[in-house]
Amino acid sequence: MGNPPNNVNSPAQEQLYLGIDGGGTKCRARIISASGRMLGTGVGGPANPLHGVQQTLISIQTATERALVDAGLPVTSCNQLIAGIGLAGVNLPSLFDVINQWKHPFQQMHLTTDLHIACLGAHKGAEGAVIVAGTGSCGYSYVDGKATVLGAHGFPFGDIGSGAWMGLEAIKAVLLASDDLGPRTLLSELIGEHLQAKGVMIVDKMAGAKSSDYAQLAIFVLDAADRDDAVALAIVKQGADYLSAVAERLWETKPARMSLLGGLAQRLIPWMSPAMVERLSAPLNQPEFGAVYFAQQSNDALETA
Amino acid sequence: MGNPPNNVNSPAQEQLYLGIDGGGTKCRARIISASGRMLGTGVGGPANPLHGVQQTLISIQTATERALVDAGLPVTSCNQLIAGIGLAGVNLPSLFDVINQWKHPFQQMHLTTDLHIACLGAHKGAEGAVIVAGTGSCGYSYVDGKATVLGAHGFPFGDIGSGAWMGLEAIKAVLLASDDLGPRTLLSELIGEHLQAKGVMIVDKMAGAKSSDYAQLAIFVLDAADRDDAVALAIVKQGADYLSAVAERLWETKPARMSLLGGLAQRLIPWMSPAMVERLSAPLNQPEFGAVYFAQQSNDALETA
Numbered sequence: 359m360g361n362p363p364n365n366v367n368s369p370a371q372e373q374l375y376l377g378i379d380g381g382g383t384k385c386r387a388r389i390i391s392a393s394g395r396m397l398g399t400g401v402g403g404p405a406n407p408l409h410g411v412q413q414t415l416i417s418i419q420t421a422t423e424r425a426l427v428d429a430g431l432p433v434t435s436c437n438q439l440i441a442g443i444g445l446a447g448v449n450l451p452s453l454f455d456v457i458n459q460w461k462h463p464f465q466q467m468h469l470t471t472d473l474h475i476a477c478l479g480a481h482k483g484a485e486g487a488v489i490v491a492g493t494g495s496c497g498y499s500y501v502d503g504k505a506t507v508l509g510a511h512g513f514p515f516g517d518i519g520s521g522a523w524m525g526l527e528a529i530k531a532v533l534l535a536s537d538d539l540g541p542r543t544l545l546s547e548l549i550g551e552h553l554q555a556k557g558v559m560i561v562d563k564m565a566g567a568k569s570s571d572y573a574q575l576a577i578f579v580l581d582a583a584d585r586d587d588a589v590a591l592a593i594v595k596q597g598a599d600y601l602s603a604v605a606e607r608l609w610e611t612k613p614a615r616m617s618l619l620g621g622l623a624q625r626l627i628p629w630m631s632p633a634m635v636e637r638l639s640a641p642l643n644q645p646e647f648g649a650v651y652f653a654q655q656s657n658d659a660l661e662t663a
Numbered sequence: 664m665g666n667p668p669n670n671v672n673s674p675a676q677e678q679l680y681l682g683i684d685g686g687g688t689k690c691r692a693r694i695i696s697a698s699g700r701m702l703g704t705g706v707g708g709p710a711n712p713l714h715g716v717q718q719t720l721i722s723i724q725t726a727t728e729r730a731l732v733d734a735g736l737p738v739t740s741c742n743q744l745i746a747g748i749g750l751a752g753v754n755l756p757s758l759f760d761v762i763n764q765w766k767h768p769f770q771q772m773h774l775t776t777d778l779h780i781a782c783l784g785a786h787k788g789a790e791g792a793v794i795v796a797g798t799g800s801c802g803y804s805y806v807d808g809k810a811t812v813l814g815a816h817g818f819p820f821g822d823i824g825s826g827a828w829m830g831l832e833a834i835k836a837v838l839l840a841s842d843d844l845g846p847r848t849l850l851s852e853l854i855g856e857h858l859q860a861k862g863v864m865i866v867d868k869m870a871g872a873k874s875s876d877y878a879q880l881a882i883f884v885l886d887a888a889d890r891d892d893a894v895a896l897a898i899v900k901q902g903a904d905y906l907s908a909v910a911e912r913l914w915e916t917k918p919a920r921m922s923l924l925g926g927l928a929q930r931l932i933p934w935m936s937p938a939m940v941e942r943l944s945a946p947l948n949q950p951e952f953g954a955v956y957f958a959q960q961s962n963d964a965l966e967t968a
Contacts, residue, residue: 407872450867508842511866514819515834529820537813539908561816562755565713603844 369461373657376425376439376464377649378418379403379475381446382493383570385414387421387427389439392654398431399646400424408447408512411456418443419463436463442653444475444645449510462584468656472645473498473510479648480617480641484657487613493573495520495597497604499611506611508604511570519597521573521622527562528579529572535589536560543589548578548662552572579632580625598629605634617641627636678962681730681769682954683723684780687798688875690719692726693951694734694744697959703736704951705729708716713752716761723748724768726819729955732847747958749780749950754815773961777950778803778815784953785922785946788960790818792918794909795948797925798878800825800902805914811916813909818874824902826927829884830877832898834869841865848894853883865948893907903934911937922946955958 373392374591375470377567385405389397402421407414422441423433429521441464449471457639458469477488487499494517496510499508532549534540550556552575553563564571601618608616618627618638627635665949678697683690690694690710694702707726710719727746728738744847748770753759754776782793782805793806799822801815818827837854839845857860857880858868869876887895906923913921922941923932 448862450870451864452867501818507863508844509838511863512870515831515869516838516866526820533814533816533821537912539813539905539912558754558816559756561821562757564820565755572873600844607842607844636717 362588363570365590371438372433373652374435374439376422377646377651377653378405378412378421378441378443378473379446379472379645379649380418380444382406385417385421386646387418387420387425388410388650389431390424390647390650392476394533398425398427398429400426400428400543403625406446407457408450411453412456414445422463423500426661428655434564437465437656439464440466440653441468441658442475442649442651443469444649444652445469446472446473449473449507466653466657466660468653470652471505471507471586473507474500474505475648475652476645477648479643479645480619481615483648483651484615485613486615486617487608487611488616489601489608489618491521491597491601491618491626492517493521493570495523495601495604495620497601497608499613499616501611501613504611506608510582513572518600519622519626521576522569523572524579524593524597524622525572525575527596528575528590529560530594531589532560533557533661541589544582544585544587545578545590548582549650552578576622577625580610580622583629594626598626598631601626602631602634605630607644631663643663679740679744680955680958681727681746681902682780682951682956682958683710683724683726683746683748683750683889684777684950684954685719685749686715686777687711690722691949691951692730693955695732695952695955699706700924703732703734704728705731705733711751712758712762716758716822718763719750720765722923726946727768732775735814741768742770744769745958745962747775747780747956748772749956749957750774751777751779751952753926754778754812762840768783770796771965773958776803776810776812779805779810779811780953780954781924781950782958783956784948784950785924786920788953788956789920790918791907791920791922792913792916793921794906794913794923795826795925796826796902796923796927798826798875798929800828800906800909800925802906802913804913804918804921806916806918809916811913813912813963814949818877822874823905824927824931826878826881828877828878829902829927830900832901833880833884833895834865836894836898837865838862846894849887849890849892850895851856853887854880857883881927882930885927888934895929898933903931903936906931907939910935910942912944920944 377388385402387400400421402417405417463622491589497508499506555563582631682693690707692705705726706721712719800814804811835895860868888899
């Protein structure tokens, strides 16, 4: 839990905080001073330890160094940062432990999930709840210091209502239709055109596809649903119903605020329960800010202890 | 299409045929004489070109060499074999072409799908239809020289009614139940015990799982269905209904016989439409024999041409 402090308490210098938001495609870093000045930002490569622990640690370091450079600080001042790090994948205890045992280069490192920092960001450091609908999907609430996670199970067995799930359901429907064993759907045309393939050739195109590849097909499902395609409507409604059910469960934990986040949030809102949508609040800040709030709160807790 | 013949027409020697059945976990070879004597068998490693073309070619060679040794023949007599090769994956034209361009070591090589040789085997070289329910699922008929393929799309977007599909549906149901967002099911207990995990730890265990890993869970779905578990019943019935619909479509091609093949065949029969089951015939021979029939028929066609 942190290296010994290193000339950080010199009166001339404010404590610096680092916020890291690491996910499957990239890692964002943000450096903020104790008084709240935004000093620098940086981006690194993929940082989901489920897909590679070493890559994750490299991406965190790259993003941090770029943020330090952006802030006009020497890269060696890494050891003056109190880091809050939110990562996908560390809801799995085995991965949390691996990352938490890292001989990190920071003054302190405080590790939590990407969901926790997204939630702290959305509510400006306060407790609350979030529903995420992007490449993946999940629900999260943090109330009275207790985290509740719904979903976040990942592709291909979880993440109903997410982009990857919608894309997978769409491919299943298109393949069934191509065999005349499922209803005809506009998706055959839209996805066939996008992939430049039909029937069994779609299998060829999607062999070995990752969740992010499937997620790119979600837009066609939403478009076809807007055009009243029955198959697409069934997929979108199942997804939206699941996310509405997640919201209902999250409200049981009595959060002060709840926000819907992620790339599909806006497109899904029309399909969700209006009573549920009515109660949602706008997200106030990005996850990297949430990571900084987490670093500050964790440090405050250490100092109080 | 084949190397020049190599002392195979000496009066003392009958033409030798090689039958290869290649799939995702292993590759079976069988050497048979023109008069039908079974001379030797051999097994090699995985031979699904979708998961590796080089590995497939190595597995075919290993299985062939072992069959030659088993037959008491020198490994160098490989070039006297007329090979019939049935492989998973080569229903994709790109993979068919790659394998078909192989500088193979045989006298002739005749390539087709694993489904075609399974069908020829089941009907002793005659035309007909098969439904396969094992790790994957599909329907196939070969009537009047015309092949009809239903399904065979692969994991995770196809193969309804297969072991891998049942396993994936089971994991989805168990994860939903663990969030209290789906009905309780006996599968949580059965699969939890098998994986020694529950809730989010199941995600940990199944991360990166292959179709064969999911297929190992199918037995629990079938067991829970036998014990009237509503979630398992819904999965098994959806799978059996799909396979019954596949059978119905295959009968439209007017095959003389139809057989149900694969590791799950016996367990699925009680759940399928009784009228459909009534019309099924027992499979007469293994796919490797089908590969030999295919080699003989292809060679006869060449000689007639």
